[in-house]
Amino acid sequence: xxxxxxxxxxxxxxxxxxxxxxxxxxxxxxxxxxxxxxxxxxxxxxxxxxxxxxxxxxxxxxxxxxxxxxxxxxxxxxxxxxxxxxxxxxxxxxxxxxxxxxxxxxxxxxxxxxxxxxxxxxxxxxxxxxxxxxxxxxxxxxxxxxxxxxxxxxxxxxxxxxxxxxxxxxxxxxxxxxxxxxxxxxxxxxxxxxxxxxxxxxxxxxxxxxxxxxxxxxxxxxxxxxxxxxxxxxxxxxxxxxxxxxxxxxxxxxxxxxxxxxxxxxxxxxxxxxxxxxxxxxxxxxxxxxxxxxxxxxxxxxxxxxxxxxxxxxxxx
Numbered sequence: 001x002x003x004x005x006x007x008x009x010x011x012x013x014x015x016x017x018x019x020x021x022x023x024x025x026x027x028x029x030x031x032x033x034x035x036x037x038x039x040x041x042x043x044x045x046x047x048x049x050x051x052x053x054x055x056x057x058x059x060x061x062x063x064x065x066x067x068x069x070x071x072x073x074x075x076x077x078x079x080x081x082x083x084x085x086x087x088x089x090x091x092x093x094x095x096x097x098x099x100x101x102x103x104x105x106x107x108x109x110x111x112x113x114x115x116x117x118x119x120x121x122x123x124x125x126x127x128x129x130x131x132x133x134x135x136x137x138x139x140x141x142x143x144x145x146x147x148x149x150x151x152x153x154x155x156x157x158x159x160x161x162x163x164x165x166x167x168x169x170x171x172x173x174x175x176x177x178x179x180x181x182x183x184x185x186x187x188x189x190x191x192x193x194x195x196x197x198x199x200x201x202x203x204x205x206x207x208x209x210x211x212x213x214x215x216x217x218x219x220x221x222x223x224x225x226x227x228x229x230x231x232x233x234x235x236x237x238x239x240x241x242x243x244x245x246x247x248x249x250x251x252x253x254x255x256x257x258x259x260x261x262x263x264x265x266x267x268x269x270x271x272x273x274x275x276x277x278x279x280x281x282x283x284x285x286x287x288x289x290x291x292x293x294x295x296x297x298x299x300x301x302x303x304x305x306x307x308x309x310x311x312x313x314x315x316x317x
Contacts (some may be wrong), residue, residue: 005033009078013085020089023082028168030079037075040068092220120180124188131173131189138173223279225295230273232292234258243275256291 002008012018012026026233040231044065048058138150149160152172162169177189186192224247239256275296278286286293 005029006074006078009075009082013078013081018085018089020086020093023089025080027082027086030075030082032080034072034075037068037072041065041072044068080188124177124180125154127177128189128191131175132191224277225280226275226298227278227283228273228292228294228296229256229276229278229286230292231256231258233290235290237289239286241278241282241286243282247277249277258285 001089003011008026009030012023016113027264040147044061047053047061048065050058050061062212134150134152140146141148141150150162153160155160155170156169158164158169161172173190178189179186224244229243237258239258241254241256243254244251273292273294278293
């Protein structure tokens with residue numbers, strides 16, 4: 001048999017382990033009892049002054065009404081205390097639920113942070129590598145004048161000019177990707193441009209000048225080739241030009257004399273073909289002037305001593 005309402009109310013108010021649902025059910029029961037007591041008080045008030053009733057019944061009605069009022073007042077106090085306990089328990093359970101929800105959100109945040117720490121650097125590196133490769137390939141397409149679409153346009157299925165219905169399609173290579181290091185302001189993409197100091201720029205300029213000088217030397221050396229030159233059908237008695245005795249020799253003035261046919265040793269030497277290093281414009285000019293100029297094999301000796309001529313002239317090949 002269940003306990004009376006007043007005992008159950010007192011137990012629920014004093015029991016810190018009472019369940020919220022039990023207390024809420026007990027509060028509803030107390031409200032029903034309060035209505036019943038209010039009805040008794042109202043009926044007793046009418047009967048206590050009903051002259052049609054005997055004095056004994058009127059006194060009994062008055063006593064019932066007084067008892068019902070006292071019980072209703074006690075019930076109201078108990079109900080108020082129970083309602084306070086319910087409010088407290090609800091707040092406690094709400095706080096517990098809030099703490100659990102907070103713990104869930106924080107745990108999810110920490111898991112995401114760990115994923116970012118372990119996964120994002122590789123993702124960032126892949127993005128930067130892909131965008132760098134796309135831009136390099138785009139530059140090659142332009143340099144070789146190839147009217148082809150970018151790899152990005154092909155992959156994304158858009159037109160080669162990155163426009164749809166007259167509206168520009170934002171390009172992936174134009175995105176701004178912050179660097180992962182939160183302590184640095186550097187961006188992951190576009191790749192940051194480092195500012196060079198004066199000494200570094202001076203050094204790079206010096207190296208560039210040296211490289212340009214070496215390339216010029218190589219071009220200059222490549223412009224000289226060995227030729228066998230003789231008077232042939234020279235138009236002039238003395239043809240003057242500039243050449244080198246061998247690849248590494250300085251450029252000097254050279255002469256080709258047309259053999260007058262005297263038959264001297266000096267003149268016979270003049271008629272012999274000589275090896276000399278020439279540039280193409282000189283070769284063309286000498287041939288136009290009737291000289292015999294034939295390309296000599298590269299394997300021929302490149303160092304040729306200046307001939308010692310007999311006679312009053314000091315100019316020769």
